Amino acid sequence: xxxxxxxxxxxxxxxxxxxxxxxxxxxxxxxxxxxxxxxxxxxxxxxxxxxxxxxxxxxxxxxxxxxxxxxxxxxxxxxxxxxxxxxxxxxxxxxxxxxxxxxxxx
Amino acid sequence: xxxxxxxxxxxxxxxxxxxxxxxxxxxxxxxxxxxxxxxxxxxxxxxxxxxxxxxxxxxxxxxxxxxxxxxxxxxxxxxxxxxxxxxxxxxxxxxxxxxxxxxxxxxxxxxxxxx
Numbered sequence: 204x205x206x207x208x209x210x211x212x213x214x215x216x217x218x219x220x221x222x223x224x225x226x227x228x229x230x231x232x233x234x235x236x237x238x239x240x241x242x243x244x245x246x247x248x249x250x251x252x253x254x255x256x257x258x259x260x261x262x263x264x265x266x267x268x269x270x271x272x273x274x275x276x277x278x279x280x281x282x283x284x285x286x287x288x289x290x291x292x293x294x295x296x297x298x299x300x301x302x303x304x305x306x307x308x309x
Numbered sequence: 310x311x312x313x314x315x316x317x318x319x320x321x322x323x324x325x326x327x328x329x330x331x332x333x334x335x336x337x338x339x340x341x342x343x344x345x346x347x348x349x350x351x352x353x354x355x356x357x358x359x360x361x362x363x364x365x366x367x368x369x370x371x372x373x374x375x376x377x378x379x380x381x382x383x384x385x386x387x388x389x390x391x392x393x394x395x396x397x398x399x400x401x402x403x404x405x406x407x408x409x410x411x412x413x414x415x416x417x418x419x420x421x422x423x424x
Contacts, residue, residue, distance in 0.1 A: 204371060237410055239354075246404055246414035247354065258412065290354055294409050297368055298344065298356040 205229055205293055207301035215307040222278040224304045226291035231271050235295035238267050238276045241303075242287045251276065283308055311335040313405050313415035320421045326393045331405030331415050338386040339363040341407050345379060345390045348417075349401040357403075360388055395422045 206229040216222050226236065234254035239247040249258045251267035254274055264279045278285055286308050291301040316330045331343065345357040358369035360379040367379050378391040388405060402417040 239411075241354075246417055247406075247411075248414075249410055249412045252410040252412070292354075292356075292411070297370065298359070298411075300346075300354040300356060302353050 205232060205296050205299050207291055207293055207299055209291060209301040209304050211304060212302065213305040213307070215309050216281050217309045218281055218283060220281045222281050222285075222306065224276045224289055224291075226269075226274040226276070226301050228272045228274075228293055228295075232293045232295035234270045235293055236267075236269070236274050237292045237294070238265075239290045239292060240285075240287045241290065247290065281308070311407065311413040313407060313413060315403075315405060315415040315418045318419040318421070320423065321395050321399075323395060323397060323422055323424055325395050325422075326391060327395060327399075327420060329390045329392075329403055329405075329418050329420075331388045331390070333386045333388065333405075333407065336407065338381075338383060342409060343379075343381070343388040344406045344411060345377075345388075346404045346406060346411075347373075347399075347401045348404065349398065352401075357390070362386075362388075395420075397422050 208227045236254045238251040241247040250261050250265050255267045267276050288303045288305045290303050293299050312334045314332045339362050342359045344359040347355045357373045360367045376393045380389045400422045404417045405415040407413050
């Protein structure tokens, strides 16, 4: 099974900050990686697909990059509504989710 | 628009079985994978398996493969998930989601396993 690790597991940042989350796969997954945002009590929402493609309707402050085993997710200017947990997910071989990064607003 | 509407919350006893449904609309059912995902309270998302809406082929996570069965009713564009041998750790919200990018999700179904 492909394992995903994310770092950090949690972080606290201020409105306007640039925030970066990393996701590492246990083997080469090409660009078969998505990023999700999950707010408390809600279903996950797809933000980035195929490592770097912004889902329709998602604000441009969200971006992703990477291929192979190393990926990054960035929020260029943090907004109050970005309070959430963020998950990476691979679909190169079945499906696996990362452990999540809980983002708090200072 | 794409919609996935899941069945309602349930309370189950340990050892019992569960059958959840996910009614879909707004897309061509036979062209997509439909997934099931479990999320225990305060825990990460766990992929359980998927079914191919077209040919009915299934794939399951190794963690759940002995206990889970995913089926579909093509005419009703509905997917079902059976989970047997319920344990307290199956207390969770279960989601269905569509596509290789899981771009649309159901609202989730809360299952409580308690004696």
